[in-house]
Amino acid sequence: MVERELGTRKTEVLRAVVEEFVRTGEPVGSETVAERTGLGVSSATIRNELAALEELGYLSHPHTSAGRIPTDAGYRRYVDALPPGGRMRDTQRRAIAGFFAETMLDLEDVLKGTTQLLSRVTQYASVAVPPSGSSELVARTELIELGSGLLLLVVGQRGQVDKVMIDRPDELDAEALATLERSLADRVKDKTISEARAETLKAAAGASEAERRIFAAAADVFGDMQVGAGSHHVLIGGVANLADEAAHWRRDTVRRLFEALEHESEMLELLRDVTAEDLTVTIGAEHPHTGDWEASIVSAPFRAGSTEVGAVGVVGPTAMDYVGVMASVRAVARRLSELATELDA
Amino acid sequence: MVERELGTRKTEVLRAVVEEFVRTGEPVGSETVAERTGLGVSSATIRNELAALEELGYLSHPHTSAGRIPTDAGYRRYVDALPPGGRMRDTQRRAIAGFFAETMLDLEDVLKGTTQLLSRVTQYASVAVPPSGSSELVARTELIELGSGLLLLVVGQRGQVDKVMIDRPDELDAEALATLERSLADRVKDKTISEARAETLKAAAGASEAERRIFAAAADVFGDMQVGAGSHHVLIGGVANLADEAAHWRRDTVRRLFEALEHESEMLELLRDVTAEDLTVTIGAEHPHTGDWEASIVSAPFRAGSTEVGAVGVVGPTAMDYVGVMASVRAVARRLSELATELDA
DNA sequence: CCCTAGCACTCTCAGGGGTAGACTGCTAAG
DNA sequence: CTTAGCAGTCTACCCCTGAGAGTGCTAGGG
Numbered sequence: 001m002v003e004r005e006l007g008t009r010k011t012e013v014l015r016a017v018v019e020e021f022v023r024t025g026e027p028v029g030s031e032t033v034a035e036r037t038g039l040g041v042s043s044a045t046i047r048n049e050l051a052a053l054e055e056l057g058y059l060s061h062p063h064t065s066a067g068r069i070p071t072d073a074g075y076r077r078y079v080d081a082l083p084p085g086g087r088m089r090d091t092q093r094r095a096i097a098g099f100f101a102e103t104m105l106d107l108e109d110v111l112k113g114t115t116q117l118l119s120r121v122t123q124y125a126s127v128a129v130p131p132s133g134s135s136e137l138v139a140r141t142e143l144i145e146l147g148s149g150l151l152l153l154v155v156g157q158r159g160q161v162d163k164v165m166i167d168r169p170d171e172l173d174a175e176a177l178a179t180l181e182r183s184l185a186d187r188v189k190d191k192t193i194s195e196a197r198a199e200t201l202k203a204a205a206g207a208s209e210a211e212r213r214i215f216a217a218a219a220d221v222f223g224d225m226q227v228g229a230g231s232h233h234v235l236i237g238g239v240a241n242l243a244d245e246a247a248h249w250r251r252d253t254v255r256r257l258f259e260a261l262e263h264e265s266e267m268l269e270l271l272r273d274v275t276a277e278d279l280t281v282t283i284g285a286e287h288p289h290t291g292d293w294e295a296s297i298v299s300a301p302f303r304a305g306s307t308e309v310g311a312v313g314v315v316g317p318t319a320m321d322y323v324g325v326m327a328s329v330r331a332v333a334r335r336l337s338e339l340a341t342e343l344d345a
Numbered sequence: 346m347v348e349r350e351l352g353t354r355k356t357e358v359l360r361a362v363v364e365e366f367v368r369t370g371e372p373v374g375s376e377t378v379a380e381r382t383g384l385g386v387s388s389a390t391i392r393n394e395l396a397a398l399e400e401l402g403y404l405s406h407p408h409t410s411a412g413r414i415p416t417d418a419g420y421r422r423y424v425d426a427l428p429p430g431g432r433m434r435d436t437q438r439r440a441i442a443g444f445f446a447e448t449m450l451d452l453e454d455v456l457k458g459t460t461q462l463l464s465r466v467t468q469y470a471s472v473a474v475p476p477s478g479s480s481e482l483v484a485r486t487e488l489i490e491l492g493s494g495l496l497l498l499v500v501g502q503r504g505q506v507d508k509v510m511i512d513r514p515d516e517l518d519a520e521a522l523a524t525l526e527r528s529l530a531d532r533v534k535d536k537t538i539s540e541a542r543a544e545t546l547k548a549a550a551g552a553s554e555a556e557r558r559i560f561a562a563a564a565d566v567f568g569d570m571q572v573g574a575g576s577h578h579v580l581i582g583g584v585a586n587l588a589d590e591a592a593h594w595r596r597d598t599v600r601r602l603f604e605a606l607e608h609e610s611e612m613l614e615l616l617r618d619v620t621a622e623d624l625t626v627t628i629g630a631e632h633p634h635t636g637d638w639e640a641s642i643v644s645a646p647f648r649a650g651s652t653e654v655g656a657v658g659v660v661g662p663t664a665m666d667y668v669g670v671m672a673s674v675r676a677v678a679r680r681l682s683e684l685a686t687e688l689d690a
Numbered sequence: 691c692c693c694t695a696g697c698a699c700t701c702t703c704a705g706g707g708g709t710a711g712a713c714t715g716c717t718a719a720g
Numbered sequence: 721c722t723t724a725g726c727a728g729t730c731t732a733c734c735c736c737t738g739a740g741a742g743t744g745c746t747a748g749g750g
Contacts, residue, residue, distance in 0.1 A: 027713095029712070029713055029714085030713070030714080031712090031713080041722075041723085042722075042723055042724080043713095043723095044715095044722075044723050044724070044725090045721085045722060045723070047713085047714065047715070048715095048721095048722090050714090051714085051715075061714090062731095063729085063730055063731065064713075064714065064715095064728090064729050064730050064731090065711090065712055065713045065714065065728090065729055065730040065731065066712080066713070066714090066730080066731075067712085067713070067714095103512070105493070105494055105510035105511065105512060106509065106510040139489065139491055140489060142487075144484065144485060144500060146484055146500075146502055146503070146504055147502055147503075147689070148450070148502075148503060148504065148688045148689065149450055149504070151500065151504045151506075153498075153500070153506065155489060155491075155496065155498070157491055157492055157493075158491070158492075158493060159491055159493065159494070159496045159508070159510050161496075161498065161506055161508050163504070163506050164451065165450035165451040165504050166450065167448075167450060237607070238607075239584070239603050239606075239607055240600050240601075240603035240604040240607060242603075243591065243596075243599045243600045243603050244596075244600060246588070246591060246599070247596070251588075251589075251592070254588045254591070255585050255588045255589060258584050258585035258587075258588050259585040261584070262582070262583075262584055262585060343493045343494075344492070344493065372742090374741070374742055374743085375742070375743075376741090376742080386693075386694085387693075387694055387695080388694095388742095389693075389694050389695070389696090389744095390692085390693060390694070392742085392743065392744070393692095393693090393744095395743090396743085396744075406743090407702095408700085408701055408702070409699085409700045409701050409702090409742080409743065409744095410699090410700055410701045410702065410740090410741055410742045410743060411701080411702075411741080411742070411743090412741085412742065412743095
């Protein structure tokens with residue numbers, strides 16, 4: 001579709017249709033638009049504009065005598081035409097400011113809180129992807145003997161901790177384990193997590209069976225930490241909000257959405273490639289992985305200094321309050337960037 | 346309500362109504378019951394029985410000319426009358442056996458897998474509550490200096506790890522920190538987690554401001570571990586299955602359920618007191634915290650040796666396949682007990 | 691005394707017509 | 721280019737009806 005100038009009145013009309021539809025959930029008629037835009041033209045004129053916008057593929061018609069509904073392309077056009085730096089409601093602004101006013105030290109805790117904040121503020125579901133961790137440094141590794149086996153523990157420079165239980169190899173005595181622990185620590189200390197993974201895989205290759213098992217387990221842990229430390233890699237909040245939305249949605253949309261929310265890898269796919277420079281809005285079928293379901297994702301990355309460390313986003317119906325959501329997500333991402341930068345210093 | 350003998354035919358009729366209703370979701374008529382029970386009596390006789398069962402409060406009538414549907418009390422009676430040791434389908438049995446055939450070392454990982462297993466097998470949502478941990482022993486504590494502050498790490502005897510970030514108190518140098526770390530370790534090593542918590546709170550009381558902060562943080566971590574180590578205390582699986590059920594449910598039921606699933610404390614309340622000796626079935630409004638929503642919970646504890654360590658459960662509509670769910674939950678809980686006992690040895 | 695056949699009765703559900711209302715799209719005039 | 725006016729179209733709703741499902745009751749039979 002060729003990018004073409006639309007004329008400010010058409011843009012205005014489209015805006016009115018989208019916002020009214022989002023507000024009421026009902027198809028919007030020419031009369032309503034004429035009143036709401038305040039353009040000072042009659043509904044007949046609006047009807048011509050509406051017909052033109054439909055011709056262009058931005059609006060559609062459930063049936064002859066119904067009002068107009070925006071298409072995905074219509075939402076897209078609407079979002080692209082939005083003035084930069086949208087407004088939040090005061091309550092939203094205050095909620096966000098209040099949340100970040102507390103002193104917080106653990107980024108993972110913060111992110112968990114962030115999902116709740118975003119979902120409360122926007123009334124949709126929200127997700128947060130913690131730092132990918134590949135370029136983090138390994139601060140410490142430990143091999144601890146417990147009653148039930150060996151516990152291998154890895155601590156990252158930012159306080160991320162990951163672990164795995166290993167069956168205790170009988171052929172290794174306490175001394176051998178201590179040596180092994182030191183050898184592992186020497187190999188990975190102050191390396192990045194991806195380097196540490198490569199290093200441990202290499203070490204596993206040329207070691208005895210018992211040692212190999214431990215190095216392999218370590219490599220697994222590092223692999224895990226690359227995605228995000230700890231046991232959950234994607235944080236989610238406000239799913240209950242989607243239950244309300246569910247009434248308007250197709251059945252399979254709801255199910256697929258919940259499935260995606262449950263499986264982290266799917267959720268990561270939903271957000272991958274989709275989180276660009278600043279703020280990204282993905283509408284309905286635009287997303288490569290969502291097929292034709294009627295959900296939109298608004299997401300933004302946050303950074304510590306200049307390296308990208310994670311992302312936050314909101315998932316809701318295509319008929320969502322883009323202005324409010326975009327402003328909220330942008331604000332939260334900016335705050336998170338500040339916080340992450342500060343924690344890093 | 347007085348517990349009264351019902352007569353085997355009434356029981357049989359009730360059973361038929363419940364099972365047919367669960368299977369089809371439609372109110373059940375006398376004709377259907379007459380055929381399905383194989384009692385060899387006519388539908389007229391069944392009608393008398395149905396009327397009696399309704400009089401007793403076990404069945405209800407959407408309207409005059411509709412069939413019967415079970416009340417909560419009806420499900421209760423049905424469940425209580427079920428022969429012990431219900432049957433699973435072969436596929437269910439196999440799925441469970443297959444899952445536990447693998448060797449597994451980390452109970453938390455196992456529980457995560459368990460929720461997925463149970464939800465796949467039953468087609469409802471499932472939850473797992475990990476060991477409460479109060480009586481676990483503290484295996485190790487560490488105070489690690491990172492770029493961004495101090496990381497306090499606690500490792501439990503079973504491999505549970507919990508942590509908290511603390512702002513580095515400027516007035517403590519490396520040596521003071523080392524002393525503090527040793528002092529903390531001495532106080533809590535090999536104590537139970539509840540003892541450790543009490544101990545740290547005591548230590549916090551009579552310490553300098555900087556030390557107090559650290560002991561207090563430690564107490565927080567122990568407090569956290571009492572509920573369940575790591576960042577999630579209740580594990581959940583198969584929420585997507587509830588989305589399908591949602592069509593049959595009242596709106597607020599769905600929302601409240603999702604909210605409960607999101608807030609761990611609520612979920613713990615749902616399962617607390619509800620998990621008795623063996624297998625517990627809570628039907629609809631029976632549960633003190635669910636108000637009048639139409640959901641049932643089937644749960645069972647699992648133990649390591651003789652101490653109760655956790656619980657698993659399934660959440661679904663009151664019209665659920667109790668036989669299959671009860672058998673599955675019981676089987677999974679038994680397997681988990683075996684595994685937990687073995688890991689403990 | 692319990693069971694059963696039969697029947698009148700009740701109530702829902704699906705479908706058909708008929709109407710009001712909501713919008714559109716077109717046309718002709720400003 | 722805009723607008724008023726108007727015919728045309730389609731849905732949503734209501735009302736009605738008939739079919740069907742299922743009950744409750746009664747009277748007769750083992």
